Amino acid sequence: MTKSNMYADAKTWSPSKGCEFDCTYCVPSFQRQAKRQKHICMKCYRYTPHTHPERLLKVPNAKIVFACGNGDIAFAEPEYLFKIVEAIRVNSSHSHKEKTFYLQSKKPSCMQPILKLLPENVILITTLETNRDEGYNKVTKAPVPSERYNQFLELDYPRKVVTIEPAMDFDVDIFGEWITNIKPEYVWLGYNSKDSVQLPEPSPEKMKALAALLEENNIPVHCKTLRGIEL
Numbered sequence: 001m002t003k004s005n006m007y008a009d010a011k012t013w014s015p016s017k018g019c020e021f022d023c024t025y026c027v028p029s030f031q032r033q034a035k036r037q038k039h040i041c042m043k044c045y046r047y048t049p050h051t052h053p054e055r056l057l058k059v060p061n062a063k064i065v066f067a068c069g070n071g072d073i074a075f076a077e078p079e080y081l082f083k084i085v086e087a088i089r090v091n092s093s094h095s096h097k098e099k100t101f102y103l104q105s106k107k108p109s110c111m112q113p114i115l116k117l118l119p120e121n122v123i124l125i126t127t128l129e130t131n132r133d134e135g136y137n138k139v140t141k142a143p144v145p146s147e148r149y150n151q152f153l154e155l156d157y158p159r160k161v162v163t164i165e166p167a168m169d170f171d172v173d174i175f176g177e178w179i180t181n182i183k184p185e186y187v188w189l190g191y192n193s194k195d196s197v198q199l200p201e202p203s204p205e206k207m208k209a210l211a212a213l214l215e216e217n218n219i220p221v222h223c224k225t226l227r228g229i230e231l
């Protein structure tokens with residue numbers, strides 16, 4: 001297990017922004033940050049899905065680029081998603097693929113049409129907080145965990161990462177099997193870090209058991225907020 005900062009050496013690039021999945025834990029994080037944009041773009045301020053095509057060619061210089069990290073690309077029109085991919089391809093050829101691009105969605109099926117166009121320096125990410133569907137609609141309007149898992153699993157693409165954060169109570173055996181089946185390069189694991197958000201959470205013992213199971217299956221676990229638990 002490694003302690004890592006997801007955002008070290010990373011910059012967010014936002015040719016599209018906003019999201020309507022309304023995750024409860026997004027309000028005090030991404031959506032609060034978006035409020036700083038009030039004097040620049042009211043759609044950014046409101047977190048309404050929209051595009052900024054003037055940014056397509058302004059890819060930041062950073063080792064890691066979170067493409068459309070302030071929102072979910074599931075809300076981008078398919079034609080615009082192709083433009084984002086083309087911008088990634090052009091930038092990757094100029095930078096000799098020294099950058100790694102992360103593309104993330106809680107509705108992974110939206111990435112199906114672009115799979116064959118992605119250069120090898122693109123990693124696909126989805127969040128899976130739990131394997132449990134029951135009650136999940138109280139937390140977000142995004143596809144329920146089982147649906148999201150199947151969508152991500154079905155993406156025929158060699159480079160994937162799963163974010164288990166903020167972790168919600170899960171069944172170690174089922175959840176561990178899901179993650180193992182996906183074969184991610186690594187996972188992020190952490191609890192909710194916002195005091196204002198209440199979620200049904202796994203016990204420290206479950207977090208440890210899941211981390212151990214993943215490591216046994218050669219899936220590195222990168223730790224985030226763990227409240228002192230030693231995995």
Ligand code: SF4
Nearest residue numbers: 019021022023026071
């Ligand atoms: S899917 Fe991501 S961007 Fe959308 S509401 Fe949830 S946390 Fe925020």
